[in-house]
Amino acid sequence: MSGAPSLRGLRGHAYAAQTSHRQPARLLLSQAAAGTKVEIQSEEQAIIGAALLSEVKIDTPLGRAPRKLTLPDGSVFETDDHGGFDQLLGRQRGAALHDLEAFRPRLVTFVVFCIAAVWMLWRYGLDVIVAVAVVLTPPVLIEQIDKGSLQSLDFAMAEPSKLSSEEKEKAKRIYDNLLATLPAAEKKQHSFDLLFRDIPDMGPNAFALPGGTVVLTDAFVEMFPEQDVVAGVLGHEIGHVVEEHGLKRFYRSLGLYMLIAFLAGDPGPILEDIVLEGNLLLSLSYSRSQEMSADEFGLRLAAEAGFDPAGLAQFFSKVQELYGGREPAQWMSLHPSSSERVEAIEALIEAL
Amino acid sequence: MPSSLPADATSFEFEGNAKEWFGIWIVNLLLSILTIGIYSAWAKVRTKKYFHNNTYVEGRNFDYHATGKQILIGRLIVVAVVIIFQMILTALPTLGLILIVALIFAYPWLIVRSIQFNARMTSFSNVRFGFTGTTGRAFLVFLLYPVLMVLTLYTTFPVLDRAVKRFSINNHKLGQARFTLNARLGAFYWALFVAIAWILAVLVIGIFTTGVSFAAFFGAIEAAENDPGAALGLIGLFYLMFFVAFLPAGFIYQALVRNEVYNTTTLEGGHRFASNVTAPTLLWIAVSNMVVVVCTLFLMLPWAQTRMARYLASHTGFIPGGSLDDFISDQQAKGSAIGDAYTDLESVDVGLPI
Structure with a gap:
């Protein structure tokens, strides 16, 4: 031609x-x-x-x-x-x-592949990305998160602890016993400070910050004098710290957000909000699985340090007694329900 | 108040269709996944080009000229800077804090660079757009005014909103021809007033018809701490309020402001614009799009996007003041995609409301 x-x-x-x-x-x-x-x-x-x-x-x-x-x-x-x-x-x-x-039947293959790939990314890929991000996070930043969170907590709702020094000492001894059973490498990773605060709005409670700061509320120490309960709950919080749950949760929701931003682009009005809400619900379910995982870690740690692992179950039974029937539905909660946790803990103790 | 476009206006036309865009979209997604995100830079270009190319005014279309490589380099630079930033934060925390302050001041600069890049990469009828906004002005509009707005308890929100739109439009050019926005502040306040009036009307009608009093409402909040049923009821009420009161109010404001902005924008050469979108239609399209997209696991997203683009285009008018043949290109530095990548990452919306 x-x-x-x-x-x-x-x-x-x-x-x-x-x-x-x-x-x-x-x-x-x-x-x-x-x-x-x-x-x-x-x-x-x-x-x-x-x-x-x-x-x-x-x-x-x-x-x-x-x-x-x-x-x-x-x-x-x-x-x-x-x-x-x-x-x-x-x-x-x-x-x-x-x-x-071109709009042809073979696009169906692409659709199937994309759905499968997005699911795989969400199910496994995110965990890999999160693990890499956690390793890359500078320790200074994590310490800064702890400091910042404590400052805002003290400013907003916490009062200095009103516990006697004996009460504090007792909890501290249990805490040190638990830490002693941790591998040396783990101990170096985090600060593992134990702090006491009077936070009436939180009730009997304990929580851990990403850098390793563990906080016990006065109400908790007063309501649960039993060593095994304290050991179970502290073990659980140490589990959160060692398994880097705080950072992982942060990176996971960030990763999901980026994933959606890159893959879906700009979805347009309202849909953006829906995607973010969905993201939130997913992160709640992730958080519940973290709680279960920390329970397991705490049990093992408490048992290894010579405490009765049933202490944690005792704690949740008491919580259920106090607040039973008034817990929010599963899907909208950060934590699994207490009864479910007691069951899971008993199953774990069987297996120990 | 559905009014038609002025008689002398020709409407914008969007000629893309859902089927065709679906093919491009799913391949974008596929290749982005296969290349662990690298192709997403090219996907962005293809997306913008598709919507630009298919938008016509008087038989002439828009075009987008950035290359995937430019976008990718911009993104890589932004990611590299973020990583270096993190490392400095580790090694020298105090210097890191100074850098955070510096970044706040770099924000207006990045916004200007981003708008400039996007303007230079967009053309209509073979003539590129340009942007002449300065960083100093952007500092006022994007950093100082928001602070002032908070200090005045948000009562000056319409002032800020108009300032942002003025900054964006008055600094845009098509070739050498300038755009000018003459929007009245009163129109922005009116839009806010109507939106708030809607929320209040819904509240009053709701209380009147259901007989729920404020006391009962606050009682429910008290009870919610102990009673999961009441808590669920509150969440339900919150969503009801969102969909019946706040969401429509948002669209009322958007629609009124959009119409005012287009109706008072002129382009050198005697050209004018018009817009007659209505809040109920916008709301209907957005909500039904949402339902369809969610129910089809996002597979109908391309359909939803073309549907919205078609509606907006057909309710946007152009009133020529003379020949469209007379625009002449202006030589301006092209700039890089760094600002664009940054605003992408932060999802700052700086574009014109096309």
Whole structure:
């Protein structure tokens, strides 16, 4: 097919270089000594622009959008005649991608693959990303998180502890006993400070911060004098610290957010909120699994340090007695329900 | 108040369709996954190009000229800076804190760079847009005014909103032709007033028809701490309020402001714009889109996006003041994609409300 191109050329529109001046035009190809030459001609056969084909920029095809060709001087030819364009200029870079994107039955395969891949990413990929991010987080930053959280806690709801020094000493001894059974490598990783605060709004409670600070509320120490209960609960909190639950939860929700941002792009109004809410519900379920995991860790630690692992179950039974029947539904809770935890703990003790 | 576009206006046209966009979207997703995210830079370009190319005014379309490589480099630089930042924070915490302050001041600069990049990479009828906003002005609009707004207990929100839109539009150019926004402050306050009036009306009607008093409501809040049933009821009430009062109020404000902005924007050469979107239609499209997309595991997202684009385009008008052949390109530094990548990451919305 080397014959002279038809005089009529390919119909379309042209823009003069650097302006919005648009006019009907034709695209013509001819052979010159230096190679194939491209010429844009107006209806009156005046030359709007010309260049060697090798110097011309041809946009990759995208849906049914007009095909576009730009000469080095900036003049442009565009046409809706996709067939004519391909026939004249041959198969262009990006044609394979364009074929791939065509609405055909095989897209079903892509859909299935994408759903499977997104599920895999969510199920396993995120854990890998989170693990890498945790390793890369500078310890200074984690310490800063602990300091910051404590400061805002003290400012907002916590009072200095009103416990006697004997009460504090007792809890501290149990805590040190538990820490002594941790491998030396683990102990170096975190500060493992034990602090006491009077936080009436939290009731009998204990919590851990990512850097290793563990806080006991006065109400907890007063309500649970039993050593085994204290050991179980502290073991649980040490579990949170050692397994880096705080950071992991943070990175996981961040990772999910990034994943959604990159994959879905901008989903538009309301959907954005839905995605974020869904993200929140998912992170709640993640948090419940972390609680179970910390229970398991705490049990083992308490048992190894010579305490009765049933202490933790005792704690949850008491909590259930106090608050039983008033706990929120599973799916909207950060923690599994107390009765479920008691059952799980008893099963774990069986297995120990 | 559904009014039609002025008689001398031709509406924007969106010619993309859901089927075609679905193919491009799913391949974007597929390749982004297969290349562990690297292709997402090219996917972004293809997405923008698709929506630009298919938006027409008087038979001329828009185009997007950034390359995937530019976007990728911008993103890599931003990620590298974040990592270096983290390392400095580890080694020299005090210097890190100074850097955080520096970053706050870099924020307006990045926003300007981002708008500039996007303007330069966008063209209409073979002529590129440009952006001439300064960092100093952006500092006022994006950092100082928000602080002032908080200090005035949000009563100056419409002032801030108009300042942001003025900054964006008045500094945009098509080639050498300037855009000018003449929006009245009163219109912004009116939009806010109507939105708040809607919320109050819903509250009053709700209390009147259901007979729920404020006392009962606060009683329920008290009870919620102990009673999961009451807590669930409160959550239900919250969602009801969200969908019946706050969400429509948001759309009322958006629709009124959008119309005002377009109706008072001019482009040098005597060209004007018009918009006649209505809050109920916007709300209907957004809510039904949401339901369909969620129920189809996001597979209908391309359909939802083209549907919204088509509605917005057909309710946006252009009133030519002369020939569209007379725009001339302006030479301006192209800039890099760093600002763009940063605003992508922070999902700052700086674009024109097209």
